[in-house]
Amino acid sequence: MSASVVLVTGANRGIGYEIVKALVESPLPYHVFLGSRDVNKGKTAAASLHPRSGSSISVVQLDVSSSESIANAAATVKAEAGRLDVLVNNAGIVDDSPDSLTRLRNTLEINTIAPFAVTTAFKPLLTVQPEDGVKGKRLIYVSSGLGSIGQRVDSKSRYYSVPAVEYRMSKTALNMLAACDAFDLKDHGVKVFAFDPEFVATELTHSPEERRKLGALEPSVSGESCRDIIEGKRDADTSKFVSINGTDLLW
Numbered sequence: 001m002s003a004s005v006v007l008v009t010g011a012n013r014g015i016g017y018e019i020v021k022a023l024v025e026s027p028l029p030y031h032v033f034l035g036s037r038d039v040n041k042g043k044t045a046a047a048s049l050h051p052r053s054g055s056s057i058s059v060v061q062l063d064v065s066s067s068e069s070i071a072n073a074a075a076t077v078k079a080e081a082g083r084l085d086v087l088v089n090n091a092g093i094v095d096d097s098p099d100s101l102t103r104l105r106n107t108l109e110i111n112t113i114a115p116f117a118v119t120t121a122f123k124p125l126l127t128v129q130p131e132d133g134v135k136g137k138r139l140i141y142v143s144s145g146l147g148s149i150g151q152r153v154d155s156k157s158r159y160y161s162v163p164a165v166e167y168r169m170s171k172t173a174l175n176m177l178a179a180c181d182a183f184d185l186k187d188h189g190v191k192v193f194a195f196d197p198e199f200v201a202t203e204l205t206h207s208p209e210e211r212r213k214l215g216a217l218e219p220s221v222s223g224e225s226c227r228d229i230i231e232g233k234r235d236a237d238t239s240k241f242v243s244i245n246g247t248d249l250l251w
């Protein structure tokens with residue numbers, strides 16, 4: 001069996017790193033492209049991982065805000081692997097600029113426009129099947145429960161009092177992108193998911209320690225849950241907004 005070819009953006013740390021780790025420790029074979037805007041950080045991250053026999057990691061420079069970097073990364077994946085089986089749009093930010101309009105612009109740029117640009121560049125590779133058989137093709141957008149409009153208006157929601165308007169808007173728009181791609185790619189055999197990795201201890205805001213005190217889960221939980229999607233365990237939830245625990249969320 002040939003290895004599934006996967007690209008994870010923003011994979012030098014946090015949830016992206018844990019997704020790569022979960023994949024290369026899986027009994028199934030993967031060739032993972034670890035996307036990192038700073039290639040040295042990507043190499044350091046890759047060096048700390050120990051792929052099982054049959055799996056491998058290539059570090060690819062990928063600044064999701066740069067058209068040139070995206071095009072170069074797509075050319076690298078094409079040259080090294082000839083196709084892409086799974087794209088995980090994971091890179092994301094919480095912007096803390098003092099001015100709300102600047103925050104909105106910066107946040108939309110990385111959390112919404114950049115994944116649109118990355119998917120657009122990689123769609124031709126996502127629809128190529130390997131010569132030795134059919135691969136499970138999947139496109140995953142790492143979203144957030146904060147992007148759920150249904151939860152925003154639910155006073156019983158855990159995050160009802162969290163403002164984060166710019167971040168919420170960016171992830172709501174990302175969810176619409178996932179829904180549109182689910183339609184666009186259904187006839188190409190690509191299953192699309194918007195994925196909420198839950199509240200986890202990363203450096204997205206504050207420190208991992210501070211986040212743990214607020215009840216954050218370990219990012220490895222998100223990484224393993226994303227691997228379940230990649231390995232087809234959540235295929236019944238295709239075209240949905242999915243949580244880590246096997247349920248789907250209100251859009």
Ligand SMILES: NC(=O)c1ccc[n+]([C@@H]2O[C@H](COP(=O)([O-])OP(=O)(O)OC[C@H]3O[C@@H](n4cnc5c(N)ncnc54)[C@H](OP(=O)(O)O)[C@@H]3O)[C@@H](O)[C@H]2O)c1
Pocket residue numbers: 009010011012013014015016036037038041062063064065090091092093110142143144145196197198199200201202203204205
């Ligand atoms: N942590 C949570 O509780 C939580 C909850 C819901 C959703 N999420 C989502 O999960 C995803 C990963 O977040 P995380 O918690 O793992 O945060 P993180 O630890 O801050 O990691 C974010 C990653 O995105 C990368 N990134 C940022 N801007 C980039 C750019 N322009 N080009 C390429 N990479 C870029 C970062 O690279 P650098 O190291 O170079 O900055 C880093 O690798 C995000 O989409 C986030 O919105 C997180």
